[in-house]
Amino acid sequence: RYAFWETQPVAQFTEEDELAEDGPIDKPKTVQDVRQEPYTLPDSFEWCVCDLTDDAVAHEVYELLSNNYVEDDDAMFRFNYSAAFLKWCLLCPGHKLEWLVGVRVKASRKLVGFISAVPASIRANASRVPMVEINFLCVHKKLRSKRLAPVLIKEITRRVNLTDIWQAAYTAGVLLPKPVATCRYYHRSLNPRKLIDVGFSRLAPRMTMARTIKLYKLPDEPLTPGLREARPEDAAKIAELLNSQLERYKLTQHFNAEEVAHWFQNIDNVINAFVVEDPACPGRLTDLVSFYTLPSSILGHPQHTELKAAYLYYTAATATPLKQLVNDAMTVAAGRGYDVFNALDLMQNDSFLRDLKFGMGDGQLHYYLYNWRLGGRGGQGIQPGEVGLVLM
Ligand code: MYA
Ligand code: JJ1
Numbered sequence: 001r002y003a004f005w006e007t008q009p010v011a012q013f014t015e016e017d018e019l020a021e022d023g024p025i026d027k028p029k030t031v032q033d034v035r036q037e038p039y040t041l042p043d044s045f046e047w048c049v050c051d052l053t054d055d056a057v058a059h060e061v062y063e064l065l066s067n068n069y070v071e072d073d074d075a076m077f078r079f080n081y082s083a084a085f086l087k088w089c090l091l092c093p094g095h096k097l098e099w100l101v102g103v104r105v106k107a108s109r110k111l112v113g114f115i116s117a118v119p120a121s122i123r124a125n126a127s128r129v130p131m132v133e134i135n136f137l138c139v140h141k142k143l144r145s146k147r148l149a150p151v152l153i154k155e156i157t158r159r160v161n162l163t164d165i166w167q168a169a170y171t172a173g174v175l176l177p178k179p180v181a182t183c184r185y186y187h188r189s190l191n192p193r194k195l196i197d198v199g200f201s202r203l204a205p206r207m208t209m210a211r212t213i214k215l216y217k218l219p220d221e222p223l224t225p226g227l228r229e230a231r232p233e234d235a236a237k238i239a240e241l242l243n244s245q246l247e248r249y250k251l252t253q254h255f256n257a258e259e260v261a262h263w264f265q266n267i268d269n270v271i272n273a274f275v276v277e278d279p280a281c282p283g284r285l286t287d288l289v290s291f292y293t294l295p296s297s298i299l300g301h302p303q304h305t306e307l308k309a310a311y312l313y314y315t316a317a318t319a320t321p322l323k324q325l326v327n328d329a330m331t332v333a334a335g336r337g338y339d340v341f342n343a344l345d346l347m348q349n350d351s352f353l354r355d356l357k358f359g360m361g362d363g364q365l366h367y368y369l370y371n372w373r374l375g376g377r378g379g380q381g382i383q384p385g386e387v388g389l390v391l392m
Contacts, residue, residue, distance in 0.1 A: 002177055004150040009371040011178040015379065022125050022375050024166065034161045039154050041103060042146070047155065050100040050114065052090055058083045060111045061102070061136075066297065068141050070173060073362060076199055077296040077307060081392075085270045085293065086136075089392045093258045094119040098159050099132070101152065103139075112140040115152040117160050121254040122169050122389070123246075124374050128254060132160050133391055134170040134370075157370075168370035169251075171391050173363055180251060180374045183344040183384045185361035186353050188330060189216045191339040198298050200307060200340065201359070216357065220335065222274075222328035224320050230273040230288070235261035237285045238275060238316075245316040249347065249388025251367065251374065264314075269293045271313070274329065276320050286319035289329045291341070292392060312343035313390055323352040330356070346387040 006012065009026040038047050052058045062083040071078045090100055095118055103113030117132035134156065139148045160168065187201070192212045195201040203212060230238060235257040242260065246252040255263065264273035276287035290313040295306050310333040317325055330341045343349050343358060344365060352358075367387060374382065 004147075004153075005177045010176075010368065011180075011373055011379070013177050020373055020375055020379060022127060023373055025371050025373055026166070029161070029166065031162060031164050035158055039151050039158065041148075041151060044106055045103050045112070045148075046106050048102040048104050048111075049097050050102040050111070051097050052087050052100060053097075055083070058087055061086055061100075061114055064111050064114055064140065065136060065138055069136070069138050071299075076299055078299060080295045080297045080306065081136075082269065082293070082295070084267065085392075088262075088267060088270050089135075090116050090118060092118050092262050096159075096163070099156065101156050101159070103148065103152065112143055113148055113152055114138045115156050117156050117168070119165070120169070121256075122167070123252050123254055124369065124372060125250055129167050129372065130165055131167040131169050131369075131372075132165055134168050135392060167372045169389065169391070170368050170370070171365050172368065173365060175366060176368060178368075178381075179366040180369055180381045181346075181367040181384060181387045182381075183346050183365045183367065183387060185363045185365065186343050186345060186349075186358035187361050188341040188343070188356060188358040189339075190218070190330065190334040190341055192216050194304060194339050195307075198301050198304050198307065218327070218331045218334045220331075222331050224276055224287075224324055224328050226277045226279045226286075227274055227328055228277060229266045230264050230275050230290075232261050232265070234275055234285060235264075238264055238273075238288055241285055241318065242288060242314060242316045245318070246314075246388045250382045250386040251369075252388030264288070264290055272310075272329075272332065273313075274332070276325075278319065287325055288314065288316040289325040290314055291329050291333065293338075294392075307340065308338045310338045310341045312341070312349070315347070322348060323355055326352050327356055344387075344390070345384045346390070348385065350385055 050057050050061050066080050069079050099117040101115050102111050104111055115137045116135050120131055120133045122129050122131040189195050239255055239257045239260040266272050271292045273290040275285045278284040278286050291310040292313050294311055295308050298304050298307055333341050
């Protein structure tokens with residue numbers, strides 16, 4: 001039973017309407033219908049806006065998340081988003097500081113809760129809908145199970161509704177009503193010795209460490225002629241390339257040139273984006289590959305404290321085989337000291353995961369929509385290969 005989620009305009013596990021059409025779940029509302037006052041927090045807490053342009057505040061959000069955010073099922077690793085990463089992904093085009101919602105202890109001003117929204121143009125089947133992407137929901141470990149999360153969710157919903165936006169997309173590792181898709185994480189070792197040392201992976205049967213290291217060795221340099229870092233002036237061309245590739249998916253994001261310039265730039269240890277410029281035709285961009293940096297803290301290991309992980313972000317392959325583009329991205333990451341390269345089984349990633357020596361992880365990622373029904377196979381949702389949306 002989901003006491004909170006049963007009250008929300010999301011698809012429920014109990015409904016089996018095979019004929020339901022795509023569209024909003026709630027009755028239509030206007031900004032006038034939205035409650036003006038913030039939701040009430042328990043007495044000792046207060047709302048705050050987390051102005052991430054202020055480095056001191058960015059550091060407070062960083063500290064909350066680094067100590068209290070998502071862990072794997074065995075609590076061996078915890079996501080450790082950097083402050084620079086949080087600024088990049090939460091201060092994106094169209095961001096609103098009121099959507100970076102914090103909860104503080106009144107007496108001490110300590111930040112103990114957070115949730116964020118950023119705007120995105122999402123396409124679900126044939127409909128392009130202005131939505132927000134919700135991320136970084138976090139409640140301090142000492143305040144768990146006190147029903148603070150539903151208050152954070154209702155408050156951000158209210159603040160988003162006040163801007164006449166009524167839909168949201170979000171992902172979570174936990175099962176909630178009701179996923180539109182469920183993807184799996186895959187992992188490709190770049191530094192197998194360290195991954196084995198820290199318990200992220202194991203030596204395969206009948207394999208030695210030396211053979212394992214050799215198995216995962218990558219070239220010194222990318223192989224694709226014309227591969228180079230994306231630059232701000234590439235934005236319009238990348239937008240065209242990317243949006244046209246994303247047309248094939250049932251759930252995806254549409255990027256304008258300004259958004260592309262933000263999401264596909266190069267910031268060391270935050271985001272890296274590469275394009276292939278046709279060597280025969282200067283200025284013609286044929287391919288895109290990108291990854292973001294999300295380290296994990298290694299919990300309770302005597303020697304190692306951090307796992308440096310790259311996560312495959314968006315790709316668009318029109319002239320170079322996707323497999324080769326991703327191998328080049330992994331080559332760059334290995335050269336820059338990353339320990340592991342992660343990817344989900346969405347878009348066309350199935351086509352390279354095996355050949356590029358990815359192994360299936362123990363984590364899942366469920367995709368959700370708020371106040372939007374996505375029909376698909378009698379309410380059973382869409383396949384990972386039909387998902388063209390990557391959130392941070
Ligand atoms: S996913 C990442 C979430 N963060 C973490 O996993 C970090 C570690 N965990 C925590 O910080 C806490 O455990 C959290 C829950 C804060 C997650 N998404 O306060 P509670 C439901 C949605 O007593 P706590 C991400 O960031 C749970 O089923 N709901 O529990 C995307 C129960 O409801 P119900 C969740 O453990 C977030 C209720 O909360 C999640 O102290 C998208 C219990 O509340 C979860 N990940 O705190 C949010 N986990 O009774 C939705 C538990 O029904 C956005 N719950 O079972 C919706 C769109 C809003 C905008 C709409 C605009 C139009
Ligand atoms: O990283 C994850 N799993 C790792 C570590 C497992 C440690 C024990 N639980 C894993 N390793 C095996 C890799 C191996 C490499 C060589 C080839 C064979 C495989 O499986 C998992 C993902 O798989 N991560 C998590 O569980 C973290 C949480 C994921 C949910 C994310 C929610 C995101 C919130 C969104 O906003």
